Amino acid sequence: MTDIARTAQLPPGTRKGGHRLRSLLRSPSGLTGLIIIVVLAIVSLSSFFHVLPYDPIAQNPPARLLPPSAGHLLGTDQFGRDIFSRVAAGVAGSALISVVAVAFSAVIGTMGGLVAGFYRGFADGVIGGVTNVLFAFPPLLLALSLASVFDRNWFTVAVAIAIVYVPIFIRVTRGPVLSLREIEYVKAATSTGQSQWMIMMRHVLPNITSIIIIQVALSLSWAVLTEASLSFLGLGTPPPSPSLGSMIFEARTLVSIAPWTMIAPGVVVVLLVAGLNLLGDGLRDTLDPRNRGKR
Amino acid sequence: MLRKLIHNRIVRRVASMIGTLLGVAVFVFIMLRAIPGDQITAGLGTEAAALSPAQQEALQRYYGLDQPLFTQFFSWLGNLFTGNLGYSARAQQSVLDLTLRSLPVTFELAVLSIILALLIGIPLGMLAASKPDSGRDAFGQFVSLAGLSVPAFLLATTLLSVFASSFGFNPNGQGYATLAGDPLLNLRQMLMPAIVLGFGIAAPILRTTRTAVLEIRSDDFVRTARAKGVPARRLQTKHVLGNALVPIVTMTGLQFGYLLGGAVVVEQIFSVPGIGRQVLLGIQQKEYAVVQSTVLVIALTFVIVNLLTDLLYRVIDPRVRAS
Numbered sequence: 001m002t003d004i005a006r007t008a009q010l011p012p013g014t015r016k017g018g019h020r021l022r023s024l025l026r027s028p029s030g031l032t033g034l035i036i037i038v039v040l041a042i043v044s045l046s047s048f049f050h051v052l053p054y055d056p057i058a059q060n061p062p063a064r065l066l067p068p069s070a071g072h073l074l075g076t077d078q079f080g081r082d083i084f085s086r087v088a089a090g091v092a093g094s095a096l097i098s099v100v101a102v103a104f105s106a107v108i109g110t111m112g113g114l115v116a117g118f119y120r121g122f123a124d125g126v127i128g129g130v131t132n133v134l135f136a137f138p139p140l141l142l143a144l145s146l147a148s149v150f151d152r153n154w155f156t157v158a159v160a161i162a163i164v165y166v167p168i169f170i171r172v173t174r175g176p177v178l179s180l181r182e183i184e185y186v187k188a189a190t191s192t193g194q195s196q197w198m199i200m201m202r203h204v205l206p207n208i209t210s211i212i213i214i215q216v217a218l219s220l221s222w223a224v225l226t227e228a229s230l231s232f233l234g235l236g237t238p239p240p241s242p243s244l245g246s247m248i249f250e251a252r253t254l255v256s257i258a259p260w261t262m263i264a265p266g267v268v269v270v271l272l273v274a275g276l277n278l279l280g281d282g283l284r285d286t287l288d289p290r291n292r293g294k295r
Numbered sequence: 296m297l298r299k300l301i302h303n304r305i306v307r308r309v310a311s312m313i314g315t316l317l318g319v320a321v322f323v324f325i326m327l328r329a330i331p332g333d334q335i336t337a338g339l340g341t342e343a344a345a346l347s348p349a350q351q352e353a354l355q356r357y358y359g360l361d362q363p364l365f366t367q368f369f370s371w372l373g374n375l376f377t378g379n380l381g382y383s384a385r386a387q388q389s390v391l392d393l394t395l396r397s398l399p400v401t402f403e404l405a406v407l408s409i410i411l412a413l414l415i416g417i418p419l420g421m422l423a424a425s426k427p428d429s430g431r432d433a434f435g436q437f438v439s440l441a442g443l444s445v446p447a448f449l450l451a452t453t454l455l456s457v458f459a460s461s462f463g464f465n466p467n468g469q470g471y472a473t474l475a476g477d478p479l480l481n482l483r484q485m486l487m488p489a490i491v492l493g494f495g496i497a498a499p500i501l502r503t504t505r506t507a508v509l510e511i512r513s514d515d516f517v518r519t520a521r522a523k524g525v526p527a528r529r530l531q532t533k534h535v536l537g538n539a540l541v542p543i544v545t546m547t548g549l550q551f552g553y554l555l556g557g558a559v560v561v562e563q564i565f566s567v568p569g570i571g572r573q574v575l576l577g578i579q580q581k582e583y584a585v586v587q588s589t590v591l592v593i594a595l596t597f598v599i600v601n602l603l604t605d606l607l608y609r610v611i612d613p614r615v616r617a618s
Contacts, residue, residue, distance in 0.1 A: 129314065129315070129318055130318070132311070132314075132315040132318070133315055133318035133319050133322055134322075136315055136316070136318075136319045136594040136597055136598050137319075137556065137590070137593070137594050137597070138552065138553045138554075138555060138556030138557040138593065138597060139553070139557065140556065140557045140559060140560070141556030141557065141559060141571065141574060141590065141593060144559065144574070144575070144578065145323075145326065145574065145578070145586065145590055146326065148578040148586075149326055149327070149329050221443070221444070225446055228446055228448070229446060229447070229448055229560050232446075232448045232560065233559075233560060233563065233575065234579075235578070245446075245448070248448065248449055248452065249448075252452040252455075252456065255452075255453075255456040255460070256456060256460045262452070262453070266449050266453070269446060269449065270444050270445050270446075270449070273443070273444040273445075273446070274440055274441075274443075274444035277440060277443050277444055278440070
């Protein structure tokens, strides 16, 4: 199929990448979200390249509970660790877990939704059943029960969060796939003898990418919240690796004498989640065909 | 007659609910069997290594662990039906007793949080929708973004430390008072947790209200009512809000369900002995029988709440009844 023909058959609003990016930048929430995420990404990347001012886990007792200063931008904690370095490493850790978790759930959930919506029948029944079962648990409760089952490290925490968000992707993709399979060009592709798999990958999947992208941004914000809540409860990444949730947990008894120990990780976790939410809203405004022409 | 029954929407809904619950039971069972070690090592810790093979075997027989998984599952399920949810050795109580005490606590907290959330979410949502893209809309959007982005544990710890250290207000520092025993203290203890949870849930309710009101406001019947001279206030409450209720009720029901287990962090911070905290304690103390049964009870309640929400639409929306 030529490019023009394909563009003509796409739902309105899903055109070329450059166009999408420009309209995302024009939406105030999208732009704000993007800026927040880019800044936090740069800060957290510095922890991967070892250019942080201090080692985030190195203790330095003489320097404990120092208020913010030129030497320690955001002050130090009860073990004399530099809070800026810890927050940067914490964001990196949070981002790593959330991205891996959402990548897993997006791939598995989308495949599940595609298969269920496209083949219907038995496959739909089984996948729908699994979805219902996973949806029967409040998300945080499921994540923490799963996290308690595995030996704890960052990867198992990511897997626990991924399992929680799989059903959302299944449900979000299944509906549109159900209606897409009835559209003429998909039927036409079937009649030309293309394999079911090819039709799914080449004709159905590209038409649900907008929905998936929006869902990925929103799920990332939930995943960050879930990860932070788990580490607050002591079920996230084990210490001493810094995590925003456990930093806030440790700071809760120090707030009255050293408020900066709570303010820095607190503000950053809120910014991170808000940035992802804003980005998700901006993407929805620009990508979702249902939102075109209205706000 | 039978045919009619099979085609009845409610009957089908209940049947699928039972199927889901069976799936939930299997899932919970498998999940907790996947934990390295078993009840014996969990209960005895490192001392388990000192057991002789004969003792191991005796304990395995006692816990039924020598039976095939299939048998273990059905004996657990059978026990559940007779109300035997297991026994918590640490609390020296049956899990049923623990649950009967903790579930109403969470229920009360959830109801209070939902009331607060509706009081914040619906008026602000209507205010935001009354003039899209205005200052008040931006305010509504800001509140909902804050509600979605501030983690409950952060708001809870901040509130707790600010109120306790600056105002000396910390009713949760004392032992938990039941609603029946000391209603006044109980409500004071529930105040901060309900504010934290209510603020978080207000966000989705606000957004749903705003979208629904905006959509319905542009409907023909609203224009007709306005043309006919219905006063603005009546138009807003009776015509617009009345019709926006279906999505709002759906969202509220969904959030109520989440609260049953999702309140775990807040319950933990404010020492509210609810059902989420029961799961958390079970996990921390490695009492898997407690975790297994409690998680199942929560899922059951969650599914029932969803069913009730579904039935509630029929009451408020005659169109659903007709279809």
